[in-house]
Amino acid sequence: MLARAALPLGLLAVGAALHLRVAFSRTALLGLSAALKLLAMPALAYGLGYTFGLHGLELVVPMLFAALPTAPSAYILARLLGGDAELMAAVITAQTVLSMFTLPLVLLLLGP
Numbered sequence: 320m321l322a323r324a325a326l327p328l329g330l331l332a333v334g335a336a337l338h339l340r341v342a343f344s345r346t347a348l349l350g351l352s353a354a355l356k357l358l359a360m361p362a363l364a365y366g367l368g369y370t371f372g373l374h375g376l377e378l379v380v381p382m383l384f385a386a387l388p389t390a391p392s393a394y395i396l397a398r399l400l401g402g403d404a405e406l407m408a409a410v411i412t413a414q415t416v417l418s419m420f421t422l423p424l425v426l427l428l429l430g431p
Contacts, residue, residue: 341405348406349413354371356414357421376423386425388414
């Protein structure tokens with residue numbers, strides 16, 4: 320029962336910690352992290368999968384997992400371990416919003 324509440328509570332914590340001033344003051348860093356996570360990681364997954372002979376669904380699955388945005392639990396870890404939790408909240412939010420465009424793009428590039 321508690322496990323099912325973990326993701327929504329993590330998202331609520333990220334939303335509560337989000338400060339737009341952090342997001343707008345570090346746009347280059349947010350853009351770089353989003354580009355690496357949402358575009359470079361699926362490309363790397365494709366390259367490695369193709370190199371190891373994966374085809375079809377076996378290649379699609381790792382690419383889709385690589386194209387997902389950063390998990391909200393990263394914010395909780397940043398907060399607990401003394402990291403920059405405000406920046407992590409901005410990164411998670413930016414990647415989640417941008418993934419609405421990059422995930423369909425990755426699926427489109429994979430084709431039927």
